[in-house]
Amino acid sequence: MIGRVLIIAGSDSGGGAGIQADIKTVTALGGYAMTAVTAVTIQNTQGVRGVHGVPREVVAGQIVAVLEDIGADVIKTGMLATTGIIETIGATLRKYGPSIPRVVDPVMVAKGGHALLAADATAALVAQLVRGAAIITPNLPEAEVLTGRSIKTIAEMEAAVPALRVLGAQAVLLKGGHLEGPRLVDLLITTNDVVRFEDSRIETKATHGTGCTLASAIAAGLADKMPLADAVARARAYVREAILTAPGLGKGHGPLNHGHTVGPFVPRK
Ligand SMILES: Nc1ncnc2c1ncn2[C@@H]1O[C@H](COP(=O)(O)OP(=O)(O)OP(=O)(O)O)[C@@H](O)[C@H]1O
Numbered sequence: 001m002i003g004r005v006l007i008i009a010g011s012d013s014g015g016g017a018g019i020q021a022d023i024k025t026v027t028a029l030g031g032y033a034m035t036a037v038t039a040v041t042i043q044n045t046q047g048v049r050g051v052h053g054v055p056r057e058v059v060a061g062q063i064v065a066v067l068e069d070i071g072a073d074v075i076k077t078g079m080l081a082t083t084g085i086i087e088t089i090g091a092t093l094r095k096y097g098p099s100i101p102r103v104v105d106p107v108m109v110a111k112g113g114h115a116l117l118a119a120d121a122t123a124a125l126v127a128q129l130v131r132g133a134a135i136i137t138p139n140l141p142e143a144e145v146l147t148g149r150s151i152k153t154i155a156e157m158e159a160a161v162p163a164l165r166v167l168g169a170q171a172v173l174l175k176g177g178h179l180e181g182p183r184l185v186d187l188l189i190t191t192n193d194v195v196r197f198e199d200s201r202i203e204t205k206a207t208h209g210t211g212c213t214l215a216s217a218i219a220a221g222l223a224d225k226m227p228l229a230d231a232v233a234r235a236r237a238y239v240r241e242a243i244l245t246a247p248g249l250g251k252g253h254g255p256l257n258h259g260h261t262v263g264p265f266v267p268r269k
């Protein structure tokens with residue numbers, strides 16, 4: 001059966017991040033994407049102009065409607081906005097999908113600097129969704145908030161491993177996109193192991209939604225029953241190709257090419 005991914009996240013009107021990036025990614029990797037929208041952002045490649053939260057009962061209603069009928073192999077969370085929405089999602093998932101693996105991207109701040117999670121919501125995020133997740137995917141600033149440590153270098157990333165394990169997810173992908181310099185290191189941290197992924201930084205403005213895209217690509221792999229390290233490796237390769245073939249749109253942080261796996265359509269005879 002096709003891998004089913006329920007995405008719980010915010011909408012990006014610019015199409016490069018959020019729900020839009022998530023749907024494109026899951027589809028491009030052969031999965032089936034469903035959504036529970038938590039917030040509607042007014043956004044383009046240059047920044048976030050506004051955020052309109054979706055009422056908690058509407059967020060819960062979308063999750064319940066999808067899980068009661070279609071079901072999901074993996075749940076991916078992105079922008080969750082407020083403590084209230086996080087608590088509602090936690091309670092809804094405990095009732096309707098307690099055993100569905102979760103890929104939790106702990107989104108806090110947009111690439112342009114706009115806050116996407118209330119400052120008081122971190123504890124709720126950890127208690128409700130991070131604990132027990134199959135994997136969480138913090139970038140360096142998010143990992144700093146989650147652990148209370150400074151994480152700006154590869155050495156500090158390695159030193160933060162125990163503090164990240166304590167959060168209670170089964171695995172952590174600590175993303176190094178915010179590192180200084182030409183090398184990019186992501187660490188996949190599991191209970192007994194740390195796998196280091198290393199690449200050269202691509203010099204480009206097309207990095208809008210890299211984090212959402214990576215987490216959704218991991219979710220698509222897990223929905224297809226790929227082992228975690230394989231799902232992460234494929235997701236990183238998918239993101240890298242999407243950056244390298246980016247369409248060059250917008251005046252700011254441009255979108256990726258999510259469709260690089262999609263070939264020409266040949267109508268059925
Ligand atoms: N310029 C780049 N070249 C190559 N890979 C990159 C580049 N920027 C980010 N990546 C990769 O993209 C993935 C996302 O990492 P990043 O740290 O940028 O996430 P993020 O900050 O959550 O992104 P977002 O701002 O979209 O939420 C990581 O695997 C990272 O190594």
Ligand SMILES: [Mg+2]
Nearest residue numbers: 107139211212
């Ligand atoms: Mg991110």
